[in-house]
Amino acid sequence: MFARLVYESFRRQKRRKLLAGAAITLGVTVATAMIAVATDIGDKINRELRSLGANLVITPQEDSLDLEIGGVNLKPPTDGAFLNEADLPKIKGTFWHNNITAFAPVLPVNVSIERSGQTHDASLIGTYFAKRVIFGRDEFTTGVRTTNKWWKVTSGDWPDDNSRDILVGERLAAELGASAGDSLNISGRALRVAGILSTGGAEDNQIVAPLGLAQEILGRPGAIRRVYVSALTKPEDAFARRDPKSLSGAMYDRWYCSPYPQSIAFQLQEAIPNSHAEQIRQVAQNEGAVLTRIEGLILLITLAALFCSALAVSAAMATSVFERRAEVGLMKALGAGKWAVASFFLAEGALLALIAGSVGFAAGGLLAHRIGRSIFDSTISVSPVLLPVVLIVAIVVTFAGSATAIRRAVGLDPVFALRGEL
Amino acid sequence: MFLRMLFRAAVLRRGRAAAALLAVIVAAAVATAMLNLFVDVQAKLQREFRNYGANVILVGKDGASLPPDALQRAELILAGRGIAAPFAMVVARTSSGQPIVVFGVDFDRIRQLDRWWSVSQWPSRSQQALIGVRAVRAVAPKNQPFDLSFHGHTVKVTPAGTVQTGAAEDSRIYLSLADFAAWAGVQPSTIEVAANGSRQEVEAVLTQLSQALPEADVRPVRQIMEGEARVLGKTRLTLLAAVSLIILTAALCVLSTLMGWVFDRRRDFAIMKALGASGRLLNAFFAAEAAAVGATGAVVGFILGVGIATWIGRVNFHAPVSPRFSVLPVVFLGSVVVTLLSAILPISVLRRVQPAVILRGE
Numbered sequence: 001m002f003a004r005l006v007y008e009s010f011r012r013q014k015r016r017k018l019l020a021g022a023a024i025t026l027g028v029t030v031a032t033a034m035i036a037v038a039t040d041i042g043d044k045i046n047r048e049l050r051s052l053g054a055n056l057v058i059t060p061q062e063d064s065l066d067l068e069i070g071g072v073n074l075k076p077p078t079d080g081a082f083l084n085e086a087d088l089p090k091i092k093g094t095f096w097h098n099n100i101t102a103f104a105p106v107l108p109v110n111v112s113i114e115r116s117g118q119t120h121d122a123s124l125i126g127t128y129f130a131k132r133v134i135f136g137r138d139e140f141t142t143g144v145r146t147t148n149k150w151w152k153v154t155s156g157d158w159p160d161d162n163s164r165d166i167l168v169g170e171r172l173a174a175e176l177g178a179s180a181g182d183s184l185n186i187s188g189r190a191l192r193v194a195g196i197l198s199t200g201g202a203e204d205n206q207i208v209a210p211l212g213l214a215q216e217i218l219g220r221p222g223a224i225r226r227v228y229v230s231a232l233t234k235p236e237d238a239f240a241r242r243d244p245k246s247l248s249g250a251m252y253d254r255w256y257c258s259p260y261p262q263s264i265a266f267q268l269q270e271a272i273p274n275s276h277a278e279q280i281r282q283v284a285q286n287e288g289a290v291l292t293r294i295e296g297l298i299l300l301i302t303l304a305a306l307f308c309s310a311l312a313v314s315a316a317m318a319t320s321v322f323e324r325r326a327e328v329g330l331m332k333a334l335g336a337g338k339w340a341v342a343s344f345f346l347a348e349g350a351l352l353a354l355i356a357g358s359v360g361f362a363a364g365g366l367l368a369h370r371i372g373r374s375i376f377d378s379t380i381s382v383s384p385v386l387l388p389v390v391l392i393v394a395i396v397v398t399f400a401g402s403a404t405a406i407r408r409a410v411g412l413d414p415v416f417a418l419r420g421e422l
Numbered sequence: 423m424f425l426r427m428l429f430r431a432a433v434l435r436r437g438r439a440a441a442a443l444l445a446v447i448v449a450a451a452v453a454t455a456m457l458n459l460f461v462d463v464q465a466k467l468q469r470e471f472r473n474y475g476a477n478v479i480l481v482g483k484d485g486a487s488l489p490p491d492a493l494q495r496a497e498l499i500l501a502g503r504g505i506a507a508p509f510a511m512v513v514a515r516t517s518s519g520q521p522i523v524v525f526g527v528d529f530d531r532i533r534q535l536d537r538w539w540s541v542s543q544w545p546s547r548s549q550q551a552l553i554g555v556r557a558v559r560a561v562a563p564k565n566q567p568f569d570l571s572f573h574g575h576t577v578k579v580t581p582a583g584t585v586q587t588g589a590a591e592d593s594r595i596y597l598s599l600a601d602f603a604a605w606a607g608v609q610p611s612t613i614e615v616a617a618n619g620s621r622q623e624v625e626a627v628l629t630q631l632s633q634a635l636p637e638a639d640v641r642p643v644r645q646i647m648e649g650e651a652r653v654l655g656k657t658r659l660t661l662l663a664a665v666s667l668i669i670l671t672a673a674l675c676v677l678s679t680l681m682g683w684v685f686d687r688r689r690d691f692a693i694m695k696a697l698g699a700s701g702r703l704l705n706a707f708f709a710a711e712a713a714a715v716g717a718t719g720a721v722v723g724f725i726l727g728v729g730i731a732t733w734i735g736r737v738n739f740h741a742p743v744s745p746r747f748s749v750l751p752v753v754f755l756g757s758v759v760v761t762l763l764s765a766i767l768p769i770s771v772l773r774r775v776q777p778a779v780i781l782r783g784e
Contacts, residue, residue: 023678030667037660048656052474052649057588065560066593069511069523070485070612149652150644200644280588281538286473293470294657296738297463301456301661305668308452312675315445319682367667375659 006347016320017352023316024356025363027309028394032364035390036382037371038302042295044376046232049291050101051149054228055284056265058083058277071202073108073123082107082223085211087272089135091229094267099232099259102146104128105224107214111207114185115176122172124186124207126214126224131161144208147230148199156180156195161210165194169204187217229268229277233261235288313394314401321345321405329414338410345406349398357394361387438683443715445679449672450723450757454749455730456665462735462743463661464654468619469741471650473537476507476614478628480638487609488638496613499630504617507531508610510602514572514595516561523594524570526602526610535616539591543583545598550582552596558584561595570595570605577605613638621651673760680715680764684708691772692780701773708765716761720754727753 010017060081067074083105091103107126112119128143144151145158157180159165166186168178173196178184182193186207197208215221234240240260247255256263261279268277279285331341365382372380480496482488487510496506510526529544529552545552553562558581561568567580579601585591603609617627624647632640694704728745735743772780 019678023674026671026674030671033667034664037664041660045653045657048653049649051652053645063556065520065522065557066590067513067521067523068590068593069513070481074513074521148645150648198644200642200647278588281540282475282536282587282589284588285538286470289473290467290470290653293467293738294653297459297657297734298660298664300734300738301459301664301668304452304456305664305671308449308668308671308675311445311448312671312678315675315679319678322682322686371660371663375656375663 002344002347005344006351009348010351016323020316020320021352021356021359024313024353024394024398025360027313027397028357028360028390029363029367031306031309031393032361032382032386032390033367033371034302034305035386036364036368036380038298039383040368040372040380041298042291043232044372044378044380045291045294046287047101047378048376049287050147050230050232052283052287053150053280054104054147054230055233055261055280055287056229056231056268056277057280058227058229058268058272058275059225061274061276063276071123071205073110077109077218078220080225081274082220082225083227083272083275085215085222085224087275088224088227089133090271091227091268092133092135092138092140094264094271095257096231096259096264096267099264101230101232102142103227103229104142104144104147105211105227107211107218107224109214109218111187111217113176113207115178120172120176122205122207124166124209124214124217125203126209126211128211129158129161131211147228151197151199151203153195154198156193159194159210162212163194163210164189164213165192165210166213167195167197167208168193169206169208170196170198171204172206189217227272228280229264231261231264232259233264233284233287234259235292236260236262236285310397310400313397317349317398317401318405321402321409325409325412328409329412329416332410332414341410342406345402346399349402350395353394353398354391357391358387360394361390364390438686439715442680442683443719445676446715446719446757446761447723447726449676449760450720450753451726451730452672452723453669453756454724454727454753455734456668456727457749457752458728458731458743458746459734460658460661460665461746461749462731464620464658466735466739466741466743467654467657468650470739471646471654472504472616472618474646474650475536475538476616477624477643477646477650478615478617478631478640479643480613480615480631480635480640482611483637483639485611486637487611488613488635490609492635492638493610493613495634496615496631499627499634500615500617503619503623504615504627505531505535506613506615507535508599509612509614510599510606510608510610511612512572512606512608514570514606517569517571520560522557522561522570524572524602524606525594525596526599526606526608527596528599529596532596535614536587538587540586541583542585545582545596547582548598548601549577549579550598551579552583552585553581554592554594554596555584555586556592557595572606575605575607577601621647669756673756676757676760677764680712680761681768684712684765684768685772688768688772688775688780691769692777696777696781704773705766705769708769709762712761712765713758716758717754719761720757723757724750724753 060083062081064080085105088105091100104127109124109126111124112121130141130143130145132139132141153167154170159167178193180193180195183190184193197203215223240262242255244252244255244266261284265277265279269275328341368380368382372378493506493508500506507528512524513521514524515521541552562581565581567578569576569578579597617624628640628642691704731743735741
């Protein structure tokens with residue numbers, strides 16, 4: 001009987017059920033999409049923050065001082081210590097290798113360029129552009145095109161990592177009168193200019209070349225000066241700043257297994273022999289602050305969205321129950337008790353919440369996916385674990401919304417309700 | 423008569439009218455808070471991004487020093503909308519003959535410009551130096567005073583503290599500008615500027631600076647400016663999506679509550695019609711009622727919403743979000759339109775029905 005009542009109610013009052021169902025669907029859609037966005041926004045913004053450049057640097061442990069002034073390297077190129085290029089793939093073997101989005105080795109060399117009878121001195125930087133690196137069974141692409149997103153090749157194209165082509169900084173190119181496709185005589189080698197590089201930094205006055213070429217000019221195969229590493233990190237807190245040597249076993253494990261800039265630097269140092277890894281504070285310190293702000297903001301906005309959807313659902317339910325006072329009157333006149341009436345409405349509400357909630361969950365997932373695609377060019381997925389939670393919350397909110405209206409409807413004298421005198 | 427009907431209707435049916443008004447207030451408050459945040463968040467985040475340091479750099483052309491009044495001219499253009507810090511630099515030698523880069527800077531400005539510097543102790547007296555953590559091992563491992571010489575001039579400096587940044591700063595020595603000029607006789611050749619504001623404002627500053635200082639190369643720091651634009655753009659778009667969803671939900675909430683309210687009063691409607699009220703009068707009556715609810719709700723909601731936005735600003739950005747009165751007309755218009763819509767939709771359904779049918783409760 002009870003089941004039949006509910007069934008008939010759904011069959012005969014399609015318009016009303018559709019209206020209330022639409023409200024629940026919309027509420028759940030917005031709530032699901034916002035929860036998905038809020039849980040993923042930290043990771044997404046963290047990846048965007050990587051466009052500000054590398055946040056970690058690996059240098060040789062015992063290195064002489066840098067002598068760089070206004071972007072000109074005065075340090076004798078053979079002076080000081082080097083890292084070994086062969087060790088680089090080990091970066092991907094560290095505990096937090098999935099958080100390391102890219103790295104780029106650097107080897108500065110001083111060269112002289114002969115151009116129309118004149119000799120210019122310039123710095124040549126050897127690096128990876130988009131090099132395929134193999135570690136174990138993993139293969140990945142890394143280099144300055146990923147770490148330094150603000151580098152642009154204004155004319156020509158990026159050189160191949162295995163070629164002998166170079167990029168010339170735009171100011172240097174203007175000074176030399178060189179353009180893409182030209183051949184330059186650099187330290188006794190005729191090299192083709194693949195493109196003109198614009199960075200807004202010191203590189204505008206330099207030459208950027210594949211690492212192998214720089215090593216050949218320097219005469220030190222396999223040598224690199226330092227490695228810039230771009231890693232997704234967690235904002236630093238007081239615990240992150242502790243010295244790992246002073247931590248006890250469990251605390252040390254927790255420190256080691258948190259993606260703090262410090263712990264990733266520590267692991268890089270372990271992976272690369274005779275190295276010293278450190279955070280680049282300008283990038284690493286500030287991204288934590290920006291990330292925390294944006295995450296906090298989205299969290300608060302998600303709360304507002306949840307509040308609004310809960311309100312929309314309960315308002316729709318209250319209206320739909322209130323409209324059916326006459327039905328309540330009829331049931332009561334036929335001898336139904338308060339509880340029978342209430343449970344009938346609640347069962348209806350629960351069924352509605354389940355159906356509309358599932359539809360809303362699917363729509364919310366789709367919406368989150370669309371938001372991720374159109375804003376971040378990557379997917380935002382909704383974890384299926386969220387479905388039962390969302391459904392339960394939808395039912396609770398539906399009940400809460402109908403409760404007051406049901407109580408009032410049940411409390412009325414059936415006579416008034418039936419005569420429509422309210 | 424018309425006004426009295428409006429007024430009495432509101433007073434006598436307090437419960438339902440109050441519920442409708444409450445829905446409008448909540449929706450308007452949420453919409454205000456969200457729009458206010460959306461407008462203000464850009465400025466708030468831009469301020470966070472200025473902690474990344476300079477976004478504009480002025481360098482003397484061909485490595486020459488800048489004119490002595492360059493800093494004043496730059497400051498004049500900035501007019502308080504940013505910080506400018508001068509840098510003078512030479513390669514000096516320590517007493518053991520090791521070359522080292524020495525900078526002359528204004529420590530007070532550096533403290534504001536480069537907030538990420540991890541400094542153990544800032545120099546406070548003359549002849550004191552701030553030394554990079556890598557340089558300190560080479561020049562003053564025991565924190566003792568040391569000599570620096572440049573072109574035959576020697577100066578004795580006392581280490582005040584160390585600076586660690588993870589970048590080139592770690593290999594340098596920093597002196598105050600006055601000490602530096604007296605010793606090396608070199609004027610600043612670089613000014614780093616952190617200009618506040620939106621990308622357009624920064625670009626305007628950039629053009630003004632290059633006009634005011636023709637003897638300098640003025641360049642944007644693309645690394646910072648492009649990264650900032652990217653992150654801000656994405657955040658703004660996400661916010662836009664979230665805010666539109668929230669406002670849509672709030673509007674629908676108002677719509678469903680008010681429609682229920684108006685529909686509920688079909689008996690009033692039928693009686694008025696039976697007593698001979700014209701269709702236009704009825705429309706005007708219900709529309710005026712809805713508009714009144716919408717307008718009142720919008721104003722109260724605006725005040726509440728500004729409060730919410732301020733609170734969010736304080737919690738998240740540690741600075742209040744200033745009320746944007748440009749939001750008020752939008753919220754006002756929005757609520758009136760939504761409430762009018764929610765009155766007109768049910769009325770247009772009811773108008774097709776005979777009053778007798780409604781009055782008999784069918």
